[in-house]
Amino acid sequence: MICFPNAKINLGLNIVSRRTDGYHNLETLFYPVGVRDALEIIPTGEDTGYRFFQRGLKIEGETGENLVVKALKVISAEKRIPAIDIHLLKRIPFGAGLGGGSSDAAFMLKLLNDTFSLGYTLPELEERAARIGADSPFFIRNRPALAKGIGNLLEEVELDLSGYFFVLVKPNITVSTREAYALVSPSIPEVPLEEVVKRPVSEWKELMKNDFEPSVFKKYPEICKIKEELYANGALYASMSGSGSSVYALFEKATEIRFDNCWVWKNKEL
Ligand SMILES: C[C@@](CO)(OP(=O)(O)O)[C@H](O)COP(=O)(O)OP(=O)(O)OC[C@H]1O[C@@H](n2ccc(N)nc2=O)[C@H](O)[C@@H]1O
Numbered sequence: 001m002i003c004f005p006n007a008k009i010n011l012g013l014n015i016v017s018r019r020t021d022g023y024h025n026l027e028t029l030f031y032p033v034g035v036r037d038a039l040e041i042i043p044t045g046e047d048t049g050y051r052f053f054q055r056g057l058k059i060e061g062e063t064g065e066n067l068v069v070k071a072l073k074v075i076s077a078e079k080r081i082p083a084i085d086i087h088l089l090k091r092i093p094f095g096a097g098l099g100g101g102s103s104d105a106a107f108m109l110k111l112l113n114d115t116f117s118l119g120y121t122l123p124e125l126e127e128r129a130a131r132i133g134a135d136s137p138f139f140i141r142n143r144p145a146l147a148k149g150i151g152n153l154l155e156e157v158e159l160d161l162s163g164y165f166f167v168l169v170k171p172n173i174t175v176s177t178r179e180a181y182a183l184v185s186p187s188i189p190e191v192p193l194e195e196v197v198k199r200p201v202s203e204w205k206e207l208m209k210n211d212f213e214p215s216v217f218k219k220y221p222e223i224c225k226i227k228e229e230l231y232a233n234g235a236l237y238a239s240m241s242g243s244g245s246s247v248y249a250l251f252e253k254a255t256e257i258r259f260d261n262c263w264v265w266k267n268k269e270l
């Protein structure tokens with residue numbers, strides 16, 4: 001059984017407050033995008049156990065287990081899972097604010113549920129995903145959603161950005177989510193996000209913000225330059241995604257914009 005975990009972008013990201021457990025309450029809109037990993041599990045016929053194989057991008061700075069293995073362990077603690085080989089082909093840039101690791105974990109939960117007919121409902125899968133990462137529950141339903149709490153309280157929204165030309169740029173910088181949170185200052189938005197996304201995309205520039213941008217741009221001015229370039233080339237809306245380092249933009253028309261030393265995904269439909 002194979003699946004293709006996709007990335008997400010954050011449309012607006014307000015850090016609302018710091019919590020006593022070290023996490024932050026936020027308000028953001030998750031939107032799925034078609035940059036994908038490939039994840040396959042193959043039952044080996046043995047009784048129990050697993051082997052993990054990873055190709056594609058080499059995940060640097062990985063401490064502890066891959067999130068796919070964590071997902072397997074969450075389920076194995078509750079149900080008997082026959083032995084499997086796990087193959088992960090990594091294409092989604094990491095340390096990019098694209099949620100690739102969280103997506104891999106959520107898709108692994110769904111893959112196990114389907115392959116071994118485990119009978120978990122979507123809310124039950126979301127609850128298990130939340131144990132792995134704050135962003136992970138979103139990828140269970142994988143539809144545009146307003147997220148509150150630590151990112152786990154989800155409300156689906158009707159938002160269709162197909163028809164725009166989408167550009168995603170990942171510079172050769174990885175930002176640690178934990179460090180980004182340590183530097184951010186909580187703030188209350190002037191206009192609630194659910195109101196902003198009902199307005200035309202051309203108005204978003206004035207109404208929507210990502211609270212990580214000031215501190216991340218200060219540390220890495222190159223990321224800020226990418227956003228400025230996107231606007232200078234006619235973007236209707238541009239923003240850093242999540243805690244960075246990737247920056248995305250929505251254009252009305254296809255763009256010829258180029259970036260040196262960056263991974264670029266250009267003129268795609270969302
Ligand atoms: C910032 C966001 C925005 O969508 O995405 P990314 O930029 O990572 O993609 C998310 O909140 C990232 O969620 P996720 O990457 O799942 O975070 P986790 O692994 O659960 O937590 C990593 C660390 O980030 C901090 N953290 C995370 C979520 C949150 N609401 N408050 C926090 O303070 C904590 O220090 C935690 O130890």
Ligand SMILES: Nc1ncnc2c1ncn2[C@@H]1O[C@H](COP(=O)(O)OP(=O)(O)O)[C@@H](O)[C@H]1O
Pocket residue numbers: 059060061062063065066067068090093094095096097098099100101102104105175177242244245
């Ligand atoms: N399957 C995975 N894919 C990506 N990163 C993983 C994975 N498993 C563990 N990680 C760890 O999670 C970190 C964050 O990865 P990711 O969620 O893709 O980025 P971001 O937090 O920027 O959205 C990586 O730097 C890596 O240490």
